[in-house]
Amino acid sequence: TIDYQFTFNLSKKEDRHFTQINFRNSPVKPDIDADFTITCSVAARMNITIRTAGGIEKPLFSAVNCSTFRYRFSKAEHQFGIEDNVTLTTFYVYVYDFQPPLWIQIAFSQYPKLNLQQFFITFSTCFLLLLVMAAILWKIKQHYDMFRRRQRLFVEMEQMASRPFSQVLVEIESREYNELSPAVENITAAPRKRKKDSPSPIALEPCEGNRAAVLSLLVRLPTGTFNGSLVDTNGNRLVMILFSLQVAFSILLLVNRQVLPSQVH
Helix, strand or coil: CCCEEEEEEECCHHHHHCCEEEEEECCCCCCCCEEEEEEECCCCEEEEEEEECCCCEEEEEEEEECCEEEEEECCCCCCCCEECCEECEEEEEEEECCCCCEEEEEEEECCCCCCHHHHHHHHHHHHHHHHHHHHHHHHHHHHHHHHHHHHHHHHHHHHHHCCCCCCCCCCCCCHHHHHHHHHHHHHCCCCCCCCCCCCCCCEEEECCCCCEEEEEEEEECCCCCCCCCCCCCCCEEEEEEEEEHHHHHHHHHHHHHHHHHHHCC
């Protein structure tokens, strides 16, 4: 049997009459060298012979000390395998001239050699395939993340578009009235200062958690040296700002403190 290690123990009382033990093996793999190993626990001698198909038995080694013996039978020198149910090569091992008790370990093996060139080619190919697969997975993850961001943006836009809305009436003072009001106040018998209202947002939309809110403000853009906005344009703009409620209330409180003292006389 090939590719197995056998151990023979001749330590029993009835084994003391043995003076010789024989082994036989036929390598079956035609393209792989056959490795032979034998180890004897006591001094013994060994003969190895070979017999080919249709031939006679020929000696290879004679009276060899088998304490530890290793040898490789090359496939280039011997024909291994089976053809037409006939074994091409058979090895015979004769161990003799020993005195029990003893044990013998013997093995015939046909393991393929490590082809370094083939190994590195296979390793490089697998490594490159792993790199390509990692790059493809990374690209797929990028596209998936981009798709999720777009979907999240669409959902946010839909939520913003579905917010409740209403109409408000806004009183906007003209610039000419503001410029003439000081003169009119000087002419009146009972001068009084025009009340200044503190600025406030048109709408306040708290977000979930009541930590932030969307403020809607009406802003009048500067017109430079012109008394009003240009033709076909409107100097008033609606501005929407995302604010932290704490910051927004602090700003409004600061503005109210700056406006109120100017109203008290």
